[in-house]
Amino acid sequence: MSEPADCQPLPTRQQPASPRLRIGFMLAPRFTLSAFANFIDVLRLAADDGDGSRPIRCRWTVLSSDMAPVQSSCGIRIETEERLGDPTRFDYIIVVGGLIDGGAGLSPEQNAFLQRAAAAKVVLTGICTGVFALARLGLMDGYRCCVSWFHHQDFLAEFEKMRPVSDQIFVVDRDRLSCSGGVSAAHLAAFLVDRHLGRAAARKALSILMIDEPMAGDRPQPGLPLELTARDPLVRRALLAMQQNLHAPLPIDRIARDLGVGRRKLERHFNADLGIPPADASVRIRLAQARMLLARTDRTVTRIAEETGFCDASHLIRVFRETEGTTPDIWRQERGGAETFAEP
Template sequence: MHRIGYLITEGFQIMGLATQTVFEVANIVAGEAFYRVQNFSVGGGMVRSSLGMPIETLPLAAPGLADTWMVSGTLTPETPPADEVLACVQGFVASARRTAGLCTGTFVLAQAGVLDNRRATTHWAYAKALRTLHPKVEVDDDRIFIIDGPVWTSAGMTAALDMALAMVEKDLGAELARSVAHKLVMHQRRSGGQSQHSELLSLAPKSDRVQSALEYARQHLSRPLSVEELAGVVHLSPRQFTRVFTAETGQSPAKAVENLRLEAARLMIEQSRHSLDVVARETGFRDRRHLREVFIRGFGVPPQAVRRDARRVG
């Protein structure tokens, strides 16, 4: 049995505990109790979340209580945790198979010194503070989770679910992890190399018409996707569509489609072994040279560098 311990502190973010469902469902799919999940705090007893919800915890009596430790975050990560908490975390890394920071739990790992000279991520809104407070940490705020040796860190909120699913895949295999994701109604299993940011979210259209046009574009990126085609999908004239689209998103339809192509190409490069010729064709670029030109303009690096980095992250 693999023991998973959650270290929670006063004011912890309740979303971090949602990852426990990943391990619960993994047990169901596996048909056996492979994982045992328990909540801990330094002194044991009731610990309240940031919402005020009390959670019963076991005391941390010894460092060998779990094989995997999940360290919760708070909404005030810049505030250093108690010395007792830091001592426990230092003991985890020395004795456990792996230790993970959930969202701003990365700050706790950094404060304990276990992230010195390691790559790590956290919620994008707190990445600047993490860099400032802990300059020895190599912060990458554009990854949903990062594995550096026995230390795992995740970005905010739902990214921790992806990290927990990656742990299940490592422990029990890709097929079982896919079944867990399916039962959890997760749209896809995201790799650690995936960006925290979504182009569709950043465009934030206000009307159903523009949203429908964007969704159509996302599903048909291999097509030319002219303004006339997109306008026809939502029954507007090209001129009217361009005016409404630009007013709602702050971008022209052509620019938005290019950004959607870039995002899709980046995901294919990070998560697949398809050649750049295939990636270019599937995401609507003329050829691999055109893909490379737009990629460098958009991300500042060539596609090959992103693929190498994604494989290094794991």
């Protein structure tokens, strides 16, 4: 696996004996179980021969200040295994986040532990919204950090002076790592396994997990492109509703009602913040998704129209031509996108 060109090498600790990779997990309240499981399963499969799951080549443990189990966002609880102690016994401390409004967040003891780890030059990692916890402590100041497109606006609202990376699956910047969550956690884990245990171990782990190949950190995040950036909280919530209903766009009246405001008030907020009405914003979001699908997939224009809420291929072609000055097929060919297939 290749490392992004603008990233400096990670510090490597000298290990007198195995394991060669030592990781401590810190689970935030209401953390995302899938991100945690994806990451730890890569470690598990790389640590032993076959699928024996013995922590031979690498070791991992779930840390806690009080040894109480931690509840994930789906309700499943994970038992903790060790108290915080000395952070230098680990090569990486990984904070797994989840729901933005998951409660009180990390405890004062956990925050102090992260500060000690940073002072000792232990590599800190934020998975999913775990990077929020690090940023709140000032531990991401001066670093690039990866945030899911889904939480891009939430991050900007809380950290106005930071510019998160939301078009990559993970970011490695010196002694800080971050990833967008979900399956990207498996690819970040494979990156570390490759670095410490070798490429064969990383590929083996991903293959057993039915993941075709390791992805570099600069691979674009799957999902929605970031077409509009809003500061108004009401506008941000409306944009999120539009993004979450691409295939069947909600009427503007319905969005306003769901947000507890009138249509005219919503339109005033959009015009003040973005300079366009909500209906135009909806079209721009869906066109951005259509462009992404044209560039990254071989899906037909008909299917893309269905997935982005246009009436049919003709409707998408007409709106696309008005905006881009050309048809979707020609746009795709000019940008060297996926091979164009004939419409059914």
